Amino acid sequence: MVAATAPGKLILFGEHAVVFGEPAVSVAIDLRTEVFARPFDRWKVDGSDLGNRRYVYVKEALARVWEGGPLWLEIRSAIPIGSGLGSSAAVSVAVLSALLKMRGGFDVEKIAREAFEVEHTVQGRASPIDTTTSANGGGILVLTEQGRNFLWAIEKGQRRWFLHSWKAPKLTFVIGYTGINAPTGPLVERVRRFAESDSRGMNAVREIGKISLEGLEALKVDDLVKAGELMTRNHQLLNFLGVGHPALDRLIEAARSSSLGAKLTGAGGGGSMISLTERIEDTISAIQRAGGKAYAVTVDQRGTEVQG
Numbered sequence: 001m002v003a004a005t006a007p008g009k010l011i012l013f014g015e016h017a018v019v020f021g022e023p024a025v026s027v028a029i030d031l032r033t034e035v036f037a038r039p040f041d042r043w044k045v046d047g048s049d050l051g052n053r054r055y056v057y058v059k060e061a062l063a064r065v066w067e068g069g070p071l072w073l074e075i076r077s078a079i080p081i082g083s084g085l086g087s088s089a090a091v092s093v094a095v096l097s098a099l100l101k102m103r104g105g106f107d108v109e110k111i112a113r114e115a116f117e118v119e120h121t122v123q124g125r126a127s128p129i130d131t132t133t134s135a136n137g138g139g140i141l142v143l144t145e146q147g148r149n150f151l152w153a154i155e156k157g158q159r160r161w162f163l164h165s166w167k168a169p170k171l172t173f174v175i176g177y178t179g180i181n182a183p184t185g186p187l188v189e190r191v192r193r194f195a196e197s198d199s200r201g202m203n204a205v206r207e208i209g210k211i212s213l214e215g216l217e218a219l220k221v222d223d224l225v226k227a228g229e230l231m232t233r234n235h236q237l238l239n240f241l242g243v244g245h246p247a248l249d250r251l252i253e254a255a256r257s258s259s260l261g262a263k264l265t266g267a268g269g270g271g272s273m274i275s276l277t278e279r280i281e282d283t284i285s286a287i288q289r290a291g292g293k294a295y296a297v298t299v300d301q302r303g304t305e306v307q308g
């Protein structure tokens with residue numbers, strides 16, 4: 001039996017813009033997905049067959065790297081599905097980690113590359129930020145060219161992402177989950193249509209890219225006030241791009257008085273918001289009063305791990 005685990009992620013700055021190759025900043029968090037795998041006489045995932053739509057990422061991962069016989073797989077996740085916290089990336093990374101470990105070829109870069117291909121195929125369009133964050137752990141920075149602490153470059157068509165690690169401080173964020181499960185693919189497609197047909201859309205994408213770089217600098221020098229302001233501005237631009245949701249704005253508004261800044265995180269359209277706050281309990285209570293599920297997460301340096 002092989003066991004693999006991979007973390008969820010928070011995008012601090014730059015979601016959606018990163019799909020166009022703009023800079024973005026993310027961290028792995030202390031919510032993980034576990035996958036157990038062993039050879040079996042027929043295919044089984046969580047006791048059911050692989051045909052279930054829920055297992056589309058698992059099936060794509062198997063198609064990419066598995067040439068062996070049938071497997072028994074069990075998946076347990078602490079990351080709510082469709083919540084913007086990287087549940088699909090963590091499943092893809094953990095499944096690929098288990099498969100590559102069984103094949104004798106566990107390699108974090110290969111896992112990050114394959115998991116990106118899985119997400120890209122299933123969603124129709126994606127950046128590698130979620131999957132590299134889950135594979136590598138810690139802080140991830142996407143740049144338009146190679147810089148310090150470079151990990152790898154990933155390409156798709158005309159687009160190229162340069163992935164780097166950055167030394168993320170041990171920050172705690174409060175998550176507010178709307179309870180609305182929003183698939184990423186259609187939201188990414190909506191932004192593509194807007195940005196490719198209207199220069200105001202593309203300008204917003206570019207501005208988000210600049211905010212990501214400024215936000216990273218603010219976090220590096222521990223200027224949380226500045227980082228919070230930039231998060232709030234980033235959220236306004238995401239709303240402008242059409243990926244907000246009234247439920248997200250309600251939670252963000254509720255968190256405002258106890259937070260340094262707040263924004264949606266991940267694809268939007270529902271899902272989750274994050275608050276950068278020094279008043280964790282007050283922020284959790286405010287989000288709960290506004291109807292959200294609220295909890296605190298911290299940055300996790302651990303990426304994918306395997307045993308067995």
Ligand code: MEV
Binds near residue numbers: 018084086126
């Ligand atoms: C989703 O977590 C982040 C998006 O930027 C999509 C992607 O980067 O693949 C919306």
